Each structure stands twice: as structure tokens, then as C-alpha cells.
Amino acid sequence: MPKFTINGQEVEARDGQTIIQAAEEIGVDIPHYCYHPDLPIDGNCRMCLVDVERMPKLTPACATVVTEGMVVRTNNERVKEAVRGVLEFLLVNHPVDCPVCDQAGECRLQDYYMVYGLHTSEIPLGMKVRKRKVIDLGPMVVLDQERCVLCSRCVRFCDHVTGTGELQFFGRGDHVAIGTFEDRPLENAYSGNVVDICPVGALTSRDFRFKCRVWFLHGADSVCGGCSTGCSVRIDHRDGTIFRLLPRRNPEVNKSWLCDEGRMSFHALSTGSRIVQPKVKGPAGVPTAARWDEVIASINSRLKETAAAHGSGSIIGIGSASATNEALFLFKRYLSDRLGATRFEFRLDGEDRRVAEREDDLLRRTDKHPNSMGAMKLGLMDAELGGIEGAISAARAGRIKAGVIIYLKPLVARPGDDAAEARVAELVRSLEYSVVLAAHEADWQSAASVLLPIAAWSEEEGTYTNYEGRIQFAGRALAPDGGSRPAWQVFALLLGADGTEPGWTSPEQVFESMAESIPAYRNIARSQTRLPGVVIAV
């Protein structure tokens, strides 16, 4: 544990830590382009030069390991002059086309120019070395060679993280440019990450291209709903529309990366139409719109009648592995405490088996639900029943009369999805009385006795438990669409329908109740579920 001094402040660094890492931990910002915490050190941009006592020249902070007694200065005139010079060189051939550049507003060139540069450009636009613009690099990336500062982050990402090695430098001197061989598209499953790690506007997103200027966006911290890995993401939205998903750095789960499927998963939320109000199947079998309070009261009384008439075993609860822990907890509590139901299931397609199964070596897993482990921990599996197939046959045989079913379509599509949805539809058709909670409309929902609109992934605050049992907090980006409500709130209303329980008014309260009553979640505070999340025993 070497002790060193930075800007007069004595700090203890960890063994093997570089100056830039140690400085970041105590909040000293050292400008950099090529350094990235999850990529190998390259030291080519020369922006992170710092003054180290008894070293003859300025030294790059990203490539210098802290040693005992080192005295570092990051803000004296010598360093500032050097950084200003480096920045001026980086901007020599920069086209300054910020008005059309999607990076504007989150561009390191802009940021550092305002802090360190503020010089007048000596090179008029006509004298600059022009390179190629708007190069199509596949479905995720657009390349502009002029804006590049040649930091090689993207090259190192493709070489060391995905191991595909598509990107490389071409040319010499002023004419060096980033590119792929013969402009072949960047088609690995993680190509969107090069856009995030590009500190300037050289690599920009194909999907987000010209959609919105970044300063209009509001960010909400969330967890990707695309698979059971549960990568930390930020949902960037404006006026009720999601514009992009960006990875948040979580060293324990996804580092700084996010797969392309997960990145694009928010488009699934806006495909198809949403259910906007509760619907009840009338006497003629036609679903008609109804008010929430009436629907809640009628569901509660009808389910109680069923439980009284046919025994508590006649009610089944089908949870969803895409619902939050809070929703599933109240779902189970309502059915088991109020109605005495003992039959619960959430598996539509072997989620428990596939929850930790890897799809590739980096992040993706074959189970495309964010909360399969959470559903398992809450005990939503019934070994006797024989999965949803068993539930269908039991319903056909008349052993199960009523069911409460949560169905949320997976955000990342896989060929088995339609079959899984068909099984849910079949169960709904076989039941005498069915309450379906869903976000998006589907044809089979007309068979449901009651259809309740619930919030989609981006509209509900809660926690998800990933494949390794890591509970992670996901915030709410948008307000629930139309008349839909978060699923936890629907069950809180059902629990309060008798007027016997004070009820839960926020997801925090639900989490607290869950931490009290579920053994797996015991003694876990909600604040612990924030980055990087808390792991429970699997």
C-alpha cells in the first residue's frame, strides 16, 4: 500500500494502482482519451501527463504505477501547458462540425477544450487534412474518420474484449485513420460498445443517429431486462420516449459493456399497442373497459368465492420472470395469505434450468428474463404440478378453476417465445376464471376474464435478482402508459381490498416487507441494491 502525495494531498493507493486510478478515487480529475478502466493501458493520447517530482519529464498518469513517496502534481503551469499543447495538436485536423455531430454535448474534446484549451485555432478549415465521413460500419455504428483522435480505445475493445479484431489503424502520419478492412461491417454482438467508449464523435450510434441532442435527455438508472445477466444500464428518455440505453459501469456484472441485443431491447417496448385500461369479459364474452376500483373489488370477491367453493388448491398463480421482486412478492402474498393458494409457477420454458447458462463468453445468457432467480427465490416453482403444461392439464381436468397470470413479453426475442406465449394463452383459455396482467396487447387476451394493464419494464421501479443472486435496483424512467399501474401496486390494491391491511404505497415499503419475511432477502437494506448490487446465496 504505497503512500503518495497528489496536489499536496497525502493518499494511500493500492498496490499496482496507476496514478490516474488513484487520483480518480479521491476525485482528482486527470484529462484522458485513451485510458479506459476496462481496457488495457495504451498511453498514446498524452492527455494525462502529470508532473512527478524527481522525474525529468512529464509522465503519463495512466501508465505510471504509484510508488512509495511519489509526489505528483496535476494542476501546475507545466502540466497545463503540456495538456493545452496536446489538445491543440489533437484539434489540428478536427473538422469542428459539432452542429451535426451526435457526440456534441458529451464530447471529451468539447469538455477539455473548455477547461484546458481555449486557444484560437491556427489552422483554417481549408488547410485541414480531410478524411472520409459517414462510413457505414454495420447495424450499430457510423464512422467519421475526421473526428477521430486516434486513442485506439475501439481497436483495443475489438482486440481484447470481443476478440474479433475488426478495427485497425490505416495510413501514416496526418493521414492515419481508424477503419475496418474494406469497410466491412462491425458485426460482433457487442459492437455498440465502441460508440460508448469513443471519447469523441468518430464512432456514433446508427440507431440513435440524429434522433435527439443529448442535452435534452434525462437519464434513469436501471437494470437491463434483456437477459438474466442484469447489466446496469441508464435509460435516456425525453417527453415519454426512450431514445437509448447506455451501460453503466458495474465492475461486478458488466464492467462497462452491454450487448447489442440488450442495447436495442427498448424498441420492443414500443412495438405493438399497449393495454390502456382494465377490461372485464362481459356476459356475452366481449371484453369491456372497466374502472380500476370496481375491477379490484370484483377480482377479490370472485377469487374468494372460488377458494371457498373449490378449496384453495383450485387457484393457481403464474408469475413472470420479467416482473420485479416487489411485484412477485406481493403477488405471492396476496394469493397465499388471502386465498390460501399453494400452486405457483413462473417457468414457461425451463427458465430455472437456463438461468445461469451462458450464450457467449462475455455477458449474454440464454434465459431472456431479468428476474428468473428472483422468482425462484420467492418460491414460485411447483415441483408437483409439472410446469405450465401440468397446469394446463389440471385446468382442463377441472382441478384448477381460477388463476392470476402475469405475462410480460421478453424484451429480447428468441424462437421459443411464441411457444411460451402460446402455453400461457392455452392456460388462460382452459381456466374458468382468469386474471391476466400484461403490458402489451395480444389476441389471446380476449379469453381472459379480467385483463389488467401493468407497467412495462421502463415504467416500474423495483429490484431484479440476476443469475448469480445479485439483487439490483432499477429505477423508473417513464410514467406508466395510459391507465396502467405497476404490478406491485395492483397486488397492493388487492391486498387492501378487504380493508384489513394498511397497504403498501411505495416499492421501498414492499422491499422492506420482503426483507422481513423472505429468508433469502433477510437483512438486506434497499440501499444495498444500488450499484454494484448485493449478492444472496443461490
Place this chain on the structure above:
Amino acid sequence: MKKTPKVVNVSERAERESSFAKELLGPLVGMSVTFARMMNNVSGKIDATIRYPEERRAYSQRYRGAHILTARDDGTPRCVACYMCATACPADCIYIEPAEHPDPLIEKYPARFDIDMLRCVFCGFCVDACPEEAIIMSRETEICAFTREETLWDIKRLMSRAELPEFGLGYRPNAELVDSRVAVELKEIPKHTMAGRITLKEDAHMIRHVTFEPDKD
């Protein structure tokens, strides 16, 4: 310490300085201005009023009237849909929808550019914010229409302004910095004789070089 106010007695001084000539002739001197003015009006030398709308007042060169979108040499809009104007706009009246331009050197152009003239407060911030001199202002004041839809000016309306020769260009602080051009030929505005003259002490040149002192720390 409290200061005692100095008292000046004007009545004493007025009494001391008053004279017969001042008492009697003073008002006559004043009246002569009034009479001269009246004679000018009666003889038609100057107009106290103008015959609007046949005649209009000549507004200042910096008048902030209805907006103009300037064009490139080939007649396409100079605007690159950077949203600077929409960001600066305090009335939130600019709506832009960008699209991919076939020329990679231009890259981006507005497929839609609407200004809600009823919401606009004519502050000119959009003109100040524009990095391309793509939006400037005219001296046009008459934005009347029979329906609200007509007051939502789209890109076509903002670019081809048939009524522009009549009114002339207005606020355009960066005219000399870039080679933007207006899609219409301007004709010389006829000068009207008016009661009183508009004199401009400052002109557009004085506000051109506004520099920002970044925070030093």
C-alpha cells in the same frame, strides 16, 4: 453618521432671477416651436400619422420580425438541424426533425423546421445561437392568418418569403461572417417622411464580437 440633507430654496433664486421679459416672452418662445410644428403639419411637410397599411414605418436595421431561413447557393437550406435555436428558444416554439443529407460533408439537414409564430416572443435568441447563420430575422411584422394552422410556419414558408422585399431584412448580427444568402431579391424600401426621425446610436457591428470569459479557477 447620518448626513443632514442640503436644502436648496428654489423660490428665492427664481425670484432673484425673474424679469419682465422672461415672464412674458418665455411662453412665446415655447409656443413658436408648437406653431412651427403645426405649420409643418398643416402644409403637409411632415406627416403626424402614416397611412397604414399603404405606408409603413421604417423600422431599424436590427428589428426582430418574422424569421427567415437562409439558403445555400443551390437553394437548399443552410440549416443543419443542430437544435441550437430550439435549445436557446425561451418560448419553445421551434420544432426540428433532422434527416440524413446525401452529401457527407453536410451530413444533416432539417426534414422539418416549424416555428409556431403565435408562441414566438421574437427575442432573437435563435439568431444569436445559430452557428451557420441559417436563421435570421426580417422586419416583417404582419403575421396574421385566419386559422392557427397558418401561423405554424414550415420550412418552405420560412425560406421562400414572397413578402420579404416589402419589409427587408432585420436582426442579422453575423451577416459578414458567413456567405449565407436569402432566397429572394430585396428591393429598396421607399422612405417615408415621418414625424420624428429614428436614429440608431449603435449598430449591429458593435455587438458582433461578444466574448465569453470562462471561469478561471
